[in-house]
Amino acid sequence: MKVRVYVSLKNGVLDPQGRAIHHAIEGLGIHGVKDVRAGKMLELEVDETVTDAQLEDMASKLLANMVIENYRIERMPA
């Protein structure tokens, strides 16, 4: 099955990349965007035997750096 892990910066952590993207959006002439935060999404193909606890483990120990990032795990319906 497919699992998606979304990794995003914690609130309060400055995101220079998001700020540059925000600036570029304004460069397109589109206004009204208040803020941009850049994150990443990882798509995993896993066996049914992989437990939620194991997913939490890999997300918190490797996929996200818990000093600066949060993660959210989503099991995709088959």
Next chain:
Amino acid sequence: MTFRSAVITFPGSNCDRDMADALEKVSGSAPLRVWHGDAELPANLDFIALPGGFSYGDYLRSGAMAARSPVMRSVIEAANRGVPVLGVCNGFQVLTESGLLPGALMRNAGITFVCRDVALTVENSQSLFTSAYAQGQQIVIPVAHHDGNYFADADTLDRLEGEGRVAFRYAEEVNGSARRIAGVLNAAGNVLGMMPHPERMIEPEQGGSDGRALFESALNALASA
């Protein structure tokens, strides 16, 4: 006295040779070269260096993959036994990712790669790595990084400052680092991570020799141990 040091090379390290050169020039003994896949470090090391570069192509986060490579388990064990460990640039990123040092190194605040000589202030001249400097001394060492923006929460920063664990501070704004921190020590004082490259300032031909005292400090510490 022989100085038994090791330089760890990860796939994508590119300052490992500079680091080995610097260690040999200052100590007179050529360091052992250790590959990331080696599960064990050579025995009885006096010093371990994690060099700069782009280990594993900076995949996921700078230093993230290297921090979980086989050799790092042994490096963490050695660090916990008190063996001096120096991480420069990507090596600093590996040290924060492995949990040996607090905080994280994020994309530079100005987004761009910064590659130039910077002025640093020696904030703690009592450590294993800095005793050959004077307290408050200003030195010039080059930086070359994209992810050198040091981040830690306010409590951690206060603790680092209070415990004298900020080893070096940028004399002026370079990359957005919290409190302009350029190098931090672990609680025991035997692990130092820093973004600037002391191994690139060993002799006048390199444009300066302000980095030399860092390696001399470690040598002196060993000699007096």
